[in-house]
Amino acid sequence: MKIMYIDTSTNYLYMGVVADNKLLYQIKKDYGHDLSKYTLEEIDKMFNILNLKPIDIDKIIVVSGPGSFTGIRIGMTFAKIFAWAFKKDIITITSLEAMKESVETTSLVVPLIDARRGYVYAGIYDNNQNIFKNQYIKLDDLLSKIYELNQDYVIVTNNNLQINNTINYDPNILKIVKTYQNQEAINPHSVEPNYLKLTEAEENLERNNHDKEN
């Protein structure tokens, strides 16, 4: 069983191939704004190094977000087309799940992605239980929630937000794949990004409709 993993939900390319619970290849690279330019080339390079063909992959695990809207669509478009074209299983997981999975600790784990303007995408995990739902939230509100819980915690992120108790996100691709590989596959047609946030235009429209109703 060969499984490909791909996460383009931030400016980083996190990608790898796991075969029979062994990590054959991985790349973790900050591409900044060039992620769309180089992702396919990196995929091509990966297959060449492994001496594999795309069709040899049995299953793809793709990170569906939250994160950069554009970034998410790079990996998701690849994964959707790949799974559709070669009739392969596709599994989606969230970027916050992948982050949580990569940390070994008995403390609370808070995966966090900067959503700008004082907001973040984050959740709180206690022993793999999502005790505070993954959401788009004001950073200050999240921090208040963490203090309220009054337990040891670590925040895992690849953003530089100047907050306490953070560790740098270093994905453990093998562990992520092992944990999620048996999750139920979905039809590639219905695979959709998990933005965790409406577009501003949709939010404004909802607000206006709501105001009209009241």
Place this chain on the structure above:
Amino acid sequence: MKDIYILGIESSCDETSFSIVKNGVEEIATVISSQIDIHKLYGGVVPEIASRAHIRNITFVLEECLTKAHMTIDNIDAIAVTYGPGLIGSLLVGVECAKTLAFLYQKPLIPVHHISGHIYANNLEKRLNFPLIALVISGGHTELIYMDKDYSFKKIGATLDDAVGECYDKVGRVIGVEYPGGPVLDKLATLGKHTYNLPIPLNDGTYNFSFSGLKSAVINLANQEEKRGHKINQEDLAKSFQDVVIESLTTKTMKALKEYKVSNLILAGGVAANKGIRSKFQQVCEENNINYTFPSIKYSTDNAAMIASSGYYAYLLGRRADLTLNPTSSCELK
């Protein structure tokens, strides 16, 4: 010669489209998924909503196109995709899809300029006859282009400010018609009389256009009438506005045909679907012995058939992109 089948992909704005075209001229199958009903709620295209809809639709539209054509991607010779200009997030979905298909099936990848696509929409009606003048009129472009052979684009004039389609949409908003304003104004114009006095824009010796002054004139006129307590006659204003637009477009275009000694004209772009503009060009071309081709109405607006047709000639010229092809919101036609 072996038949060449090109798969075209277009996602530069609010239409997700795939098409297969044989030898640059014969359309095998085209599927266009329009998001217009979504964007109507917002009075215009919202880029992030468009990008989200593209990724939601992409495999459905691709599958339907292949099913309609009774083909698989193995039967395709090359994949042509719009890489720009357009909305960057929207373009990205099409480009990533094209790169993925080119990689998975080991097919050549051909980058196509969106405007080149609009020009080659005419090639699906009749093989382009060179030399020609192309008048490109859309929501983002107003350009006169001289071509003496395939893929030789010489821009001889362009709008200095608003594109003609943009002007139609803005005027539509001012006089209170539904988005997109262009088709509604075109229809209203057929019912009205030219009663409002509007200035002919940029009435000079160049091949350039300007529509922002005309747009302001319409806005001022509407405001003044409102102040006086008069109700704007939508039909008459539409007719007056459209007449002025047509006058500007035909004057400059006919001048270019004459001075470049060219007897072939093509119209290209979404505004080429405008019936008033078409019928006036038909009339002046016939009066001046100019051969004219207009794209069919369905291929005036964004579609992948035109991208596949244009991609065929790029393919013959050996134009290829590698897997680092990146979408761009603005790029020169070349």
